[in-house]
Amino acid sequence: MKPPKILCHPDSEKSCGACCGMYNRRDNSHAATLERLSRRTRAFFDEARVDDEQSLRAFRAKWEETRAEEKLLSGLPNCPFLGLLGLQERPDDPPESFKVGCLVHPLQNDGLDGRDCGVYDRETCDDYLCATHNLLGAREKLLVLQAVSDSYLYGLVITDVRFVWELFALAADENGMDPPARCLQRPEAIEAAADYFELKRDWPYADDDGIFGQVQPGEGLETSRRKGPSAELGVEPDRYEAVLTCLGTSVDSQEALLEARSLVRARVEAFARAVDL
Numbered sequence: 001m002k003p004p005k006i007l008c009h010p011d012s013e014k015s016c017g018a019c020c021g022m023y024n025r026r027d028n029s030h031a032a033t034l035e036r037l038s039r040r041t042r043a044f045f046d047e048a049r050v051d052d053e054q055s056l057r058a059f060r061a062k063w064e065e066t067r068a069e070e071k072l073l074s075g076l077p078n079c080p081f082l083g084l085l086g087l088q089e090r091p092d093d094p095p096e097s098f099k100v101g102c103l104v105h106p107l108q109n110d111g112l113d114g115r116d117c118g119v120y121d122r123e124t125c126d127d128y129l130c131a132t133h134n135l136l137g138a139r140e141k142l143l144v145l146q147a148v149s150d151s152y153l154y155g156l157v158i159t160d161v162r163f164v165w166e167l168f169a170l171a172a173d174e175n176g177m178d179p180p181a182r183c184l185q186r187p188e189a190i191e192a193a194a195d196y197f198e199l200k201r202d203w204p205y206a207d208d209d210g211i212f213g214q215v216q217p218g219e220g221l222e223t224s225r226r227k228g229p230s231a232e233l234g235v236e237p238d239r240y241e242a243v244l245t246c247l248g249t250s251v252d253s254q255e256a257l258l259e260a261r262s263l264v265r266a267r268v269e270a271f272a273r274a275v276d277l
């Protein structure tokens, strides 16, 4: 089995909207993000049409999130045309059951393309591929694809290369060997990986801007590398420090740090057991 070359829409269950600005909000919880996408998608079908450029420009003017205090990276655009695909056909289904995607993409609109009215232009939207595509190996991509089934979590995991690498590296440390490809196909391995990836959804120790993981947003488009929680507290890091940093962890006591480490350790060890020979 091979992963798809392009990871943005890998299957019929999930997709990623990270580079369209999906998580670039202070209120970026699962519930708040899906509620926002759902509201905006409904408004899109009430207020705009892809064959009416004026309506697209008016929609953008009304719905684009531009207020710096509401965003994490104020210089990164949040495109108002990112929405829930298929919501119009299934208006009563829960928002987590939809893929996220571009409402003005030609594939959604019988060939009509409204992306020039978005925050980039159609060429940029077409051409951009994030670093994950090159950095993750086939086994790592496949595991994420098999273990994550909804768009909110998928975008968070697939764009955090280090978080995925760490799972493999820590399991290799535990078992004294890289997880063999055939062991990664076991249902219990996929389930254990799913439990680890789930840490990203609502990590209780995440800082306010922790959704960006190792990257800490600053002014405009400025970013810096997040200090790990051990460095913040001035204590020795352990082997889970990189994972904790990917989770955007910030703690104010050693007790909280130990608790955070033990939550990660339990998930990593379960995965290591599941992929052991």
Ligand code: SF4
Pocket: 007, 008, 016, 017, 018, 019, 020, 128, 129, 130, 131, 132, 155, 158, 159
């Ligand atoms: S962040 Fe990467 S995987 Fe996600 S939509 Fe953009 S290019 Fe695709």
Ligand code: SF4
Pocket: 019, 020, 079, 080, 081, 082, 083, 101, 102, 103, 104, 105, 114, 115, 116, 118, 119, 120, 125
């Ligand atoms: S117009 Fe471009 S940036 Fe906006 S939602 Fe579509 S693909 Fe994303």
